[in-house]
Amino acid sequence: MITTQQTPLSDRITSLAESQTIAMAKKARELAAKGVDVINLSFGEPDFQTPQYIKDAAKKAIDDGYTFYTPVAGYPELRKAIAEKLKRDNGLTYGPENIVVSTGAKQSIANAVMCLVNPGDEVVIFAPYWVSYEEVVKLAEGIPVPVMGSIENDYKVTAQQFEDAITSNTKLVMYSSPCNPTGSVFTQEELAEFAAVLERHPQVYVIADEIYEYITFTGEPYSLARFDAIKDRVVTVNGFSKGYAMTGWRVGYIAAHKDIADACDKMQSQITSGTCSIAQKAAQAALEGGKASAKEMSESYLRRRDLVLGLMNQIPGFKTYVPQGAFYIFPDVSYYFGKSGGDYEIQDANDLAMYLLNDAHVSLVDGAAFGAPQCIRFSFAASDAKLIEALDRIKASLAKLS
The missing domain is CATH 3.90.1150.10 (Aspartate Aminotransferase, domain 1)
Known part of the structure; x- marks a missing residue:
């Protein structure tokens, strides 16, 4: 039986x-x-x-023999292009050593959470939030602490709400701007208020998800990492899926203090290693082709x-x-x-x-x-x-x- x-x-x-x-x-x-x-x-x-010039770059990469394992953190020339993009578009100064390329921004976020959060650490999550934030925190055995923005404020959490949620156990805060699911965008002034809160709480790190950066309707978005006093505690996450219509290519990245970047490199080395070689060359072409x-x-x-x-x-x-x-x-x-x-x-x-x-x-x-x-x-x-x-x-x- x-x-x-x-x-x-x-x-x-x-x-x-x-x-x-x-x-x-x-x-x-x-x-x-x-x-x-x-x-x-x-x-x-x-x-x-996906724009044709990006597809053409991928085809050329195959013909040029980019068919082998890649460095865990990504090709040096792609990381250099990302650093140049961050300087040009975001006013952020990073070197290639601060960049880790991953198999999509979702992996970038997971790497950063796993490298920063210990069991029992509290993670403030601005809500409404992208569906995976809370679950990734739970995988790291952290404690999600959602903080809800009101529809009257376009669902944006205020600096006072943020500070009220911080305790001695808070290790990290996570948010997206432009936001998935609301489309809300934090202004420079609102981010300055968050930066002031973070200055008062030096134990708190940040994951700033900017994957929708190129889809904004009110001018250029502003990056939290531009505030020098807190820059070393900010992990900026971005990628190619939304702005360049490259969802299936699966390329994302972080820009962070070298200690955090090195930790994410180490984490990724034991899970996926380097991102697809062809997709990386396509991503490099995307950046070099501008934002038209x-x-x-x-x-x-x-x-x-x-x-x-x-x-x-x-x-x-x-x-x-x-x-x-x-x-x-x-x-x-x-x-x-x-x-x-x-x-x-x-x-x-x-x-x-x-x-x-x-x-x-x-x-x-x-x-x-x-x-x-x-x-x-x-x-x-x-x-x-x-x-x-x-x-x-x-x-x-x-x-x-x-």
Whole structure:
């Protein structure tokens, strides 16, 4: 007789939450495989092709024989190009020795958290936050401490909220600007206030996620690491997936004090080693080619933002604001909690997201995954026609609830 026994997986993996953005995209694909016309606005991925000059550089790299293992921290010439970009675009002075290239900005963040956080350390996370921040902190056996920004302040945490959350056990703070999921952008003045708080708390380090840097609608973003008094405690994270539409290439990086960079190099050496050689040469070409393609994409996202906001403001009960970057909007949808229609009872944002997937055939992500259970994330990285159709469907479906 054959008996089945449950595999004794580690507590580490059984306590880890699945990425909700990936999970929702999977459900949308399953429905589409059944022949349903699903509009997927759940995934944080540009709908543009990688610019041709970057593709050409990758092809050339293959022909030139870049097919061997790479240095763990990345090719020296790529790290040099990143350092030059940081000086040019961000006013930050780093050398190649301060740069570690990883297999996507997600790995860059994980490396930094693992290298800075000890079991029991508290990590302040500005909320709403990207879905993986909290789970990576838990993997490092740290204690996530979410601090929620209000929709009245465009979901931005204030310096006073930040300082109030700091204790003697606080080791790290994490945030993104422009923010995923809200599209909010911290101003130079707001970052100066955070820098002043950090000066008063020298034990606290920072992971500043700037992956959406090139998708801003209010001028050039500002980097926290520009404040010299705290620069050595700031890990700036960036990459190529959003600004250059290179999601599948998987190239991200950190810029940090050499002690932190060396630690991340050491960590990465035992997990993945160096990032794909061809992708690195493509990334180098992306930087050397300037920002023209990124600017064109950003202009398209701005037009789409305004399109979506106009349509969304016609839907009763949606509480909105104006995103200043990235390609998301994160409305408060709690107006619909407690309503029902057909076989559906809407108790929370997850119920609403599943209702809209099955009734309107539009895929969105429940805000609880981002620390804001009253919200739903919409990506407007889609064509104008799809966005118009999606909002029309959503409006019709929500009208059925009472």
